Amino acid sequence: MHIVDRRLNPGGKSLVNRQRFLRRARAYVQKAVRDSLKDRSIRELDKESEISIGRDAIYEPTFHRAGKGGNRERVLPGNHDYLEGDRIKRPEGGEGNGADAGTGEGNDDFQFVLSREEFLDLFLDDLELPDLAKRRLIGGEVDGIRRTGYSTAGSPSNLSVPRTMQKAMARRMALRRPSGAEVQRIEEEMATIEALDPLRPEDADRLKRLREDHAHLVRRRNLIAYIDPVDLRYRRFEAVPRPVAQAVMFCLMDVSGSMSEHMKDLAKRFFALLHLFLSRCYEHVEVVFIHHTDRAAEVDEQTFFYSTVTGGTLVSSALDKLIEVAADRYRPDNWNIYVAQASDGDNMMQDNARVISLMQDHILPMTQYVAYLEVGRDKFPDAATTQPMTTLWQAYAPVAEAHRHFVMRKVAHRQEIYPVFRELFQRRGLGEGAPN
Amino acid sequence: MDLRAETPLFTGSDWDFALVNRIYEAIEPIAVDEMKLNVYPNQLEIISSEQMLDAYSSVGMPLFYKHWSFGKQFVTNEMLYRKGLRGLAYELVINSNPCISYIMQENSATMQALVIAHAAFGHNHFFKNNYLFRQWTDADGILDYLEFAKRYITLCEERHGQLAVERVLDAAHALMNQGVHRYPRVRPRDLRREAEREAERQAYRESIYDDLWRTVPIGAKAATIARDERLAVLGLPQENILYFLEKSGPQLAAWQREILRIVRLIAQYFYPQRQTKAMNEGAATYVHYRIMTMLHERGQITNGAFLEFLQSHTGVVYQPTYDSGHFGSFNPYALGFGIMTDVERICMDPTQEDREWFGDIAGSGDPLEVLKDIWANYRDESFISQFLSPRLIRQWRLFKILDQENDSEIRVDAIHDERGYRRIRRTLAHEYDIGQQEPDIQVVDVDLAGDRLLMLEHVVLNGVLLDEGDTTMVLQNLANLWGYEVALSEVDAENRNELRSHQAQPQPEWMR
Numbered sequence: 001m002h003i004v005d006r007r008l009n010p011g012g013k014s015l016v017n018r019q020r021f022l023r024r025a026r027a028y029v030q031k032a033v034r035d036s037l038k039d040r041s042i043r044e045l046d047k048e049s050e051i052s053i054g055r056d057a058i059y060e061p062t063f064h065r066a067g068k069g070g071n072r073e074r075v076l077p078g079n080h081d082y083l084e085g086d087r088i089k090r091p092e093g094g095e096g097n098g099a100d101a102g103t104g105e106g107n108d109d110f111q112f113v114l115s116r117e118e119f120l121d122l123f124l125d126d127l128e129l130p131d132l133a134k135r136r137l138i139g140g141e142v143d144g145i146r147r148t149g150y151s152t153a154g155s156p157s158n159l160s161v162p163r164t165m166q167k168a169m170a171r172r173m174a175l176r177r178p179s180g181a182e183v184q185r186i187e188e189e190m191a192t193i194e195a196l197d198p199l200r201p202e203d204a205d206r207l208k209r210l211r212e213d214h215a216h217l218v219r220r221r222n223l224i225a226y227i228d229p230v231d232l233r234y235r236r237f238e239a240v241p242r243p244v245a246q247a248v249m250f251c252l253m254d255v256s257g258s259m260s261e262h263m264k265d266l267a268k269r270f271f272a273l274l275h276l277f278l279s280r281c282y283e284h285v286e287v288v289f290i291h292h293t294d295r296a297a298e299v300d301e302q303t304f305f306y307s308t309v310t311g312g313t314l315v316s317s318a319l320d321k322l323i324e325v326a327a328d329r330y331r332p333d334n335w336n337i338y339v340a341q342a343s344d345g346d347n348m349m350q351d352n353a354r355v356i357s358l359m360q361d362h363i364l365p366m367t368q369y370v371a372y373l374e375v376g377r378d379k380f381p382d383a384a385t386t387q388p389m390t391t392l393w394q395a396y397a398p399v400a401e402a403h404r405h406f407v408m409r410k411v412a413h414r415q416e417i418y419p420v421f422r423e424l425f426q427r428r429g430l431g432e433g434a435p436n
Numbered sequence: 437m438d439l440r441a442e443t444p445l446f447t448g449s450d451w452d453f454a455l456v457n458r459i460y461e462a463i464e465p466i467a468v469d470e471m472k473l474n475v476y477p478n479q480l481e482i483i484s485s486e487q488m489l490d491a492y493s494s495v496g497m498p499l500f501y502k503h504w505s506f507g508k509q510f511v512t513n514e515m516l517y518r519k520g521l522r523g524l525a526y527e528l529v530i531n532s533n534p535c536i537s538y539i540m541q542e543n544s545a546t547m548q549a550l551v552i553a554h555a556a557f558g559h560n561h562f563f564k565n566n567y568l569f570r571q572w573t574d575a576d577g578i579l580d581y582l583e584f585a586k587r588y589i590t591l592c593e594e595r596h597g598q599l600a601v602e603r604v605l606d607a608a609h610a611l612m613n614q615g616v617h618r619y620p621r622v623r624p625r626d627l628r629r630e631a632e633r634e635a636e637r638q639a640y641r642e643s644i645y646d647d648l649w650r651t652v653p654i655g656a657k658a659a660t661i662a663r664d665e666r667l668a669v670l671g672l673p674q675e676n677i678l679y680f681l682e683k684s685g686p687q688l689a690a691w692q693r694e695i696l697r698i699v700r701l702i703a704q705y706f707y708p709q710r711q712t713k714a715m716n717e718g719a720a721t722y723v724h725y726r727i728m729t730m731l732h733e734r735g736q737i738t739n740g741a742f743l744e745f746l747q748s749h750t751g752v753v754y755q756p757t758y759d760s761g762h763f764g765s766f767n768p769y770a771l772g773f774g775i776m777t778d779v780e781r782i783c784m785d786p787t788q789e790d791r792e793w794f795g796d797i798a799g800s801g802d803p804l805e806v807l808k809d810i811w812a813n814y815r816d817e818s819f820i821s822q823f824l825s826p827r828l829i830r831q832w833r834l835f836k837i838l839d840q841e842n843d844s845e846i847r848v849d850a851i852h853d854e855r856g857y858r859r860i861r862r863t864l865a866h867e868y869d870i871g872q873q874e875p876d877i878q879v880v881d882v883d884l885a886g887d888r889l890l891m892l893e894h895v896v897l898n899g900v901l902l903d904e905g906d907t908t909m910v911l912q913n914l915a916n917l918w919g920y921e922v923a924l925s926e927v928d929a930e931n932r933n934e935l936r937s938h939q940a941q942p943q944p945e946w947m948r
Contacts, residue, residue, distance in 0.1 A: 001460055001556075002479045002534070003453055006487060007541055013490040014510040020602075021507030050515075058508050061610055061909035063894075063902060065875055070900030072839045075864040077766070078757020079835035079851055086848040088837070112511040113518065 021058065022118060028053040033114070033122050052111040120276070146240045154234025168231040177224040178217040186214045247278050247336040247368075248286045250322050251304065254343035256293045256313040263375040267342030268305055269417045270373050274340050288325055292318035298325060315347045315392060319358040332366035339363065339370040345390025352395040359399055359406070369405045372396055373420070376412035442735045449544035449744075456480065456539075459549045460556070462736050466727050467557040471804060473723070475560040476575060477534040480552065485542055489513055491528055498530065499582050501589040501698075503605055526748075529555040531563040531709075533575040546741040550748060553727040558720025565812045566715070568708035577627030578705060584631035585698045592691050604692050607913035608678060608699035614877055615678035615700040616707045618870075630701065634694055641690060663881070673878040673893075676700070677914070680879050686888065687919030696917075711815045711870050718772015719811050725749060725773070755832070766864075775819070776807055778828045789826060821865035826857045836860050841899055875902055877924070888920040895929050902926060907938055915940040 022029060032051040082088075114122070150163055190210045193203050251271045255264070278285040289304035290296055293311030296318040322339065330337060347355065364370060374393055389397075393408065400406050409420045445458055460480070467473045483491070493510035494500035526547055528538040537555040539548055563569050574581075593601045608615070667673070674680040678700040682693045709716065728749075732742040755770035756763045779797070782790045783806055786798035797806050810819060829852045836850040836859060850856030850863075866872050881891045892914075894902055907924065915922040925937040 001457075001464070001477070003456055003460075004479060004481045005453070006481045006483045006538075009483075009487065013487070014493050014507060016502050017493065017504060017507030018510055019507065020502065020504035020598075021511060024504045058504070059909075060505055060606075061906040061913075062613055063611075063875055063877055063907060063910050065900045066903040070841055070896075071898040072900065073836060073849065073863050073866070074839070075834055075836050075860055075867065076758035076763075077755060077832045077834055078759060078763075079833040080759075082835055082848045082851060084848060084851050084853070084856065087845040088848065090839075090844065090846055110508075110512075112515045 022122070025053055025058050026122070029114070030122050033119060050111060050113050054110070058110060145237050148236050148238040150233045151236040152230075152232065152234070154236065158234040158237070160233050160235045163233040164227065164231050167233060168227045171228060171231060172224065172226070175224050176220075177226075178220050183214065183217050183221065186210055186217065190214065246286070246334070247338060248288060248326075248330045249274060249278055249338045249340065250288045250290060250325070251275075252318045252322065252339065252341040252343075253289075253291045253304065254293075254313060254315070254318075254346075255291045255307070255309055256346065257310045258313065258346045259344050259375075260377070262377070263342075263344050266375040266411055266414065266417060267373065269414065270342060270411075270421060271340055273417065273421045274338070274371070278338065286330075288322075288330075290318050290321050290325070292321070296321040313343075313346050313348065314351055315343065316351050316354040316358055319355060319363060323358065323362050326366065337367040339367050340373065341371070342373045342375055343392055344376070345374045345392040347390075347392045347395070349391060352391060355392070356395055356399060359396075360402075364399075364403050364406055367405070370407070372400075372406070372408040374408065374410045376410055444738045444741070445549075445731075445736050446545045446741070447738060449546065451543075451545040451548050455545060456482075456548055456552075459545070460552055462731065463549065463553055463557065463727055466730050467553070467561075467723070470730075471723070471726070472808075473557055473561040474564055475535065475557060476532075476564050478556045478560065479534045479536045480556065481536060481538050482541055483538050485517075485540055488528065488538065488540055489517065491538060497582055498536065498579070499586055501586045501605075503609075504602070505609065527551040527555045529559045530578075531559075531569060531573055531575055532578050535560040535563065535575075544744065546737065546744045547748065549731065549737065549741075550724055550728060550745055553724035554720045557727065558723035559716060561723065562712075562716050562719045562811055565808070566708070566712060566815075567813055568711060568815055572708050573705050574627045577630075581627035581630055581701070584634075585702070588634070588694065588698065592695065596691065601695070603916070604695045605699070607917050608696050610910045610913045611677050611681075611917075612699055612703045613874060615676060615696075615703040617676050617679070617704065618707075627701065627705075634697075638690070667881065670882065672882070673880045675876070675878045677877070677879055677892075678703070681914075681917050684882075685918055688917065692917075708815075711817070714766070714768040714772040714775075714816045714868065715811065715814065715819050716772070717769045718774075718776050719807075721749075721753060721769050721773040722776045722807065757833075771820075774828060774832070775823050775825075776810075778825050779803060779806060779810070779823055782825065787827070793825060794823075816868035817865050817870075820868055821861060824861045824864065826852075829857055829860055834860050834864070836863050872897070888918075890914075890918050890920065890922045892922065892924040894924060894926040896926050896935055897929050899928070899935075901936055908940070911938050911940040912943070915942040918942065 029051065032053050150160060190207060193199070193207050193210070196203060199207070251274075253264070253267050253271070259267075275285070275287055287301070289299050289301060291299055291304055291307070291309070292314065293309065294314040294317065295311070298321060299307065318341070326332065326337065359370070372392075374390065393410075396406075396408050400408050409423070411417055411420050445462055446455055451459075460478075468475070489510060491498065492513050493506045500506065526540060526543055530536040530538075535556065537551065537560075539551050539555075543551065563573075563575065569575075589601060589605075670684055671680070678696050681688065682696040682700065685693070685696075688696070728737070728742070728745050731737045732739075732745075737745075753767070753770045753773050755767050755774075780803035782794050782798050783800045783803035786794070791798045800806060810823065814822065832852075834852055835848060836856065838847045838849040840847070850859040852860070876895045876897070878893055878895075879890065880893045883889050883891075902924075911922055911924055919942055921939065921941050923937060923939045926935045927933065928935055
């Protein structure tokens, strides 16, 4: 009998099968993932989740008898009081005791848990964001140096002594270079014999053999170098472009009195999506939350999403704050800076000029991307087209004309967030090469 | 001799390798020397619960080709397990030589003993001795064959693309139950040779291939072959649809045929398991019960451990009644174990009734011999129809119902009384007869010279037709494999009237 411990074998043998299953059901799963967004809170957006999909995509049919019809016999356990010839009402639905309860699992949805990774993959894959991320990085990459093994040529300063010695030793062993100890042993023996007086004939013979051996060994040692040029190994380096792996996202939200709960919810969802995307594309993403009324403040996440402050509106205050924080902690030459601004578009007329100048002269030059999201009221589904243009929208419109990395969109419904988000990021990716 | 002379093998619930070894060494002499079980060499493999989930999902096999349906199974199992709706099996055993039993690290020491007795000796003995397994499966070759299958299918995926392979596998899986020869021409399986033969076939095909011959005109002389001759040449009627497609499908490439063959041989390998569920589990349960009892009697396991064992054991053999709310069907463990312990009673302590019903074994005094003979020579259907005793029918209060289409009510046809015993027994045995449970579908004819329409027939028993939705889907798969139209006609077994018919056209993009 053998006992084999398999516990340390790599688990996840089913991983490939699981992936294939997901790919097969992709369209269904994707729809389910998107639908699930509507019911999720912002914090749970990227949690692993349970989703359910219809059975159709993954159904495996077989030939089998129908669950109903025909004449059937069956044996059951646990009779209490039936006698032969008794008649029993057929249970509701016609498919009761007589039917084969073992066949078919019905048409229930197929439920399963998606891991966080799988969820994000499906979720962001649909957005086609990873490609965009690469493009976005082109401007901001720095050269890095990376070790890439060894080479047989190089500058002396890159000589790898351990590796060279290792090679040399292997060569010496393979070619059987006599060791110093071996030569020394023969020399010592020769010395002891030479010291003898008088020399007996067998000693002389021995001495002669030793001299021959000695000469042979010395010749071999001379022939086979201790270190040969072929042993030399140099450390090899390669220059690799290394993307700047840090990004910061500024979330600017209007929390003034005109913003309804519904509007805030839309804005938050947008921020959550953006954060999700950035944290997938960068190793480190920092998020700066700024909310503003007629005064702006940098706040923590909790306050940002759940605070109840309210007041008037002065958009420039938030932009000032942004510039201040960026200058303080996020120098543009080191950071990818993203800005997402959400507002209902209400601003004081006299503030607009300042907003435009801040945006154009200070913010846009230092950022990768600025997205302005205008949230509308739920009551007007066609808000984007029928509602009159807001003051902020009017102010921003020429900015967007002039700058490709400033985009603006309107949303009025939760369902629009996702498509708009997608459009915002895709548009930039596609429009990269085209004249604007 | 003092039966409780020995010190217990273990006291707590923790185990380590040395202990598993000691447990095995305590059980082996009981199983082999005393019970005279004839087993393959054993190999115990300790795995984690996650690995158990993995193993579950590829029909319990340690290596298997890749397919999304295994992923689907994994996802379902994991989900049920996470939610606590279903526990994991304590063990998993593979009919191979050496016989591999997986045991989980999460098991307690008592459970490890139970599992070793159950799988490494109970199932192992059954696999090695039951005639169906001897006839149909090749314990020496299965692991090598699965390795071959896995490699071959991976190779196909590299050459022809994952999608093309997946299509063939999907279609083959749909027809898997129609991929077995039900009546053995007794010929031992040699799966190791199978893999070699594929290589030979491939080499031969390559050696004789000459592109010139493709352009030689064949002429129209094949147009008028007599039907009898045609059927004889094609080996029709044929119940093994996968086999027929592999041999005669006009559109299939060599690698597609080989995949059909792989699926078919694997289906055939599992065919005995489907016919011996109650017996196999019953035998293993009987063996573990006996071994654990003996260990306890001899003081090798403590009272506490024995109680723990009994709790699992009774859970395993629990049979809910039809009106209990969670009755699905008979529990194979309960049914097999129930009849086997009843056989033991009949051998040791028969009543007058038992003597009348089971003259040849009643009072024989050696239940183990009788049981070993049963394990070797029966399958579920014949086992039930021979050994379900009136006493057990009364004990379980079995009754038989009759549900007729043109009757508004269900009739109680027989109960546990003198008049009912035989009828109940016959009907229950029928339910375990795979030939009765699975629809009888055969390829009956094909118009090779004409439009190559493939004709199938389902012989309808008791008016129970095929499930419409599934049939349409499977037929679509079949048409895709065949490459031309396929028609299935459902005919009444008695008067040969056609009750319903289905057709399917191949999907043009399928072969691409």
